[in-house]
Amino acid sequence: MIDFDIPAELAALRDEIRTFVTEQIVPYETDPRLTRHGPDDELRAELVELARAAGLLTFQAPKRFGGREPSHREQAVLFEAAGWSTLGPVALNCAAPDEGNMYLLAKVANQQQVDEFLLPVIDGRQRSVFAMTEPDGAGSDPNQLATEAHFDGTDYVINGRKWLITGAQGARTWIIMARVAPNPHGADGPTLFVCDGRTAGIELERVMSTMDRNYVEGHGVVRFTDLRLPASAVLGEVGQALRYAQLRLAPARLTHCMRWLGAASRAQSIALHHARTRTAFGKPIGEHQGVSFMIADNEIALQQCRLAIWWACWALDNGAKGRHESSMVKAYVSEELFKVADRCVQILGGIGISDETPVGMIFSDMRAFRLYDGPTEVHKYAIARQVLRSP
Numbered sequence: 001m002i003d004f005d006i007p008a009e010l011a012a013l014r015d016e017i018r019t020f021v022t023e024q025i026v027p028y029e030t031d032p033r034l035t036r037h038g039p040d041d042e043l044r045a046e047l048v049e050l051a052r053a054a055g056l057l058t059f060q061a062p063k064r065f066g067g068r069e070p071s072h073r074e075q076a077v078l079f080e081a082a083g084w085s086t087l088g089p090v091a092l093n094c095a096a097p098d099e100g101n102m103y104l105l106a107k108v109a110n111q112q113q114v115d116e117f118l119l120p121v122i123d124g125r126q127r128s129v130f131a132m133t134e135p136d137g138a139g140s141d142p143n144q145l146a147t148e149a150h151f152d153g154t155d156y157v158i159n160g161r162k163w164l165i166t167g168a169q170g171a172r173t174w175i176i177m178a179r180v181a182p183n184p185h186g187a188d189g190p191t192l193f194v195c196d197g198r199t200a201g202i203e204l205e206r207v208m209s210t211m212d213r214n215y216v217e218g219h220g221v222v223r224f225t226d227l228r229l230p231a232s233a234v235l236g237e238v239g240q241a242l243r244y245a246q247l248r249l250a251p252a253r254l255t256h257c258m259r260w261l262g263a264a265s266r267a268q269s270i271a272l273h274h275a276r277t278r279t280a281f282g283k284p285i286g287e288h289q290g291v292s293f294m295i296a297d298n299e300i301a302l303q304q305c306r307l308a309i310w311w312a313c314w315a316l317d318n319g320a321k322g323r324h325e326s327s328m329v330k331a332y333v334s335e336e337l338f339k340v341a342d343r344c345v346q347i348l349g350g351i352g353i354s355d356e357t358p359v360g361m362i363f364s365d366m367r368a369f370r371l372y373d374g375p376t377e378v379h380k381y382a383i384a385r386q387v388l389r390s391p
């Protein structure tokens with residue numbers, strides 16, 4: 001009933017991605033263009049060209065848009081390989097938020113929106129944002145959405161403020177969540193709009209300083225002032241934003257887990273090297289029981305996370321919406337991988353918190369992973385509510 005074999009063709013692609021990341025991308029981890037606000041656009045463009053030359057760019061895209069369209073289970077294997085370096089997904093164009101945005105646009109956008117806003121992102125020439133979270137409105141609870149869109153029968157006029165908007169600086173494809181106010185012309189409610197980031201009325205107030213540093217151009221605070229969009233800017237149907245957000249979120253939560261599993265495995269490999277080669281009190285530190293237990297705990301956690309991800313992917317591949325499954329897996333994996341990264345820092349001693357290895361950076365980034373795409377407590381709240389309500 002359960003088969004964990006990885007088919008030869010998939011294993012070959014995984015190895016190709018892993019070799020590409022190890023040989024061509026890892027050397028960029030010390031590039032000064034990997035800034036406190038993430039990799040800058042110049043670095044990203046250079047990495048994307050390497051992936052394009054290797055024939056691996058946006059491998060996850062649907063076949064009709066030139067990708068390889070791997071199943072969710074196949075993605076689990078491939079994204080883990082991509083995540084070996086935190087810059088791997090950036091190069092391969094399977095990093096957040098673009099990867100989730102491409103997934104959503106491929107499902108919901110009409111032909112004109114595909115041509116203008118999706119294809120350039122798939123091609124790596126354009127970046128995208130998903131603007132939902134607000135300082136005084138939507139956050140853990142998207143029903144608090146405060147950004148408003150007034151429809152006058154021709155245009156939507158949007159006002160509001162967002163923050164933590166990844167990649168806002170320089171992105172061209174903008175997916176904006178706003179609440180269409182009741183109007184005499186038609187439907188209302190939470191709605192997604194897609195537009196060009198250079199449209200008048202979109203103002204980047206600032207890029208926030210954050211603990212993590214692997215999302216291209218960091219996370220922005222954005223104000224919409226009388227942002228005027230035509231009716232053709234509505235993505236899908238008016239009033240359906242939360243349904244579309246869920247469509248995007250279940251797979252996007254899992255791809256986060258996959259990429260960070262790759263990064264945590266890398267941290268473990270660096271910790272293992274240190275445990276084998278560094279000595280203290282007459283023997284390699286890995287031979288002290290306290291360290292060997294940390295190594296074993298990491299191995300167990302990495303494998304449990306992998307299996308959990310594969311299980312949720314199996315559910316999605318078999319037609320489940322995966323909301324409950326992806327919630328369980330995201331909550332579990334983000335907490336476990338954070339502990340793995342923490343133990344790796346500990347095994348490395350003082351250099352664990354330095355930039356001498358990428359482990360310190362993986363640790364800080366992993367801290368943020370426990371918050372985005374739903375903080376752990378919110379997932380637990382949803383899981384418990386579902387369990388309590390089921391007979």
Ligand SMILES: Cc1cc2nc3c(=O)[nH]c(=O)nc-3n(C[C@H](O)[C@H](O)[C@H](O)COP(=O)(O)OP(=O)(O)OC[C@H]3O[C@@H](n4cnc5c(N)ncnc54)[C@H](O)[C@@H]3O)c2cc1C
Pocket residue numbers: 097129130131132133134138139140141163164165166167212219368371372373374375377378381
């Ligand atoms: C690195 C990073 C990148 C991000 N990128 C984007 C982006 O591109 N676009 C975007 O729109 N947003 C983005 N976000 C925002 C992210 O989606 C939100 O941080 C997340 O939804 C939580 O909302 P909040 O920060 O407003 O926390 P709040 O809603 O203020 O919640 C704070 C805390 O309250 C607790 N809590 C809330 N609800 C419950 C509950 N039901 N039960 C128990 N405890 C609860 C949790 O501990 C939670 O951490 C990003 C966030 C981070 C950290």
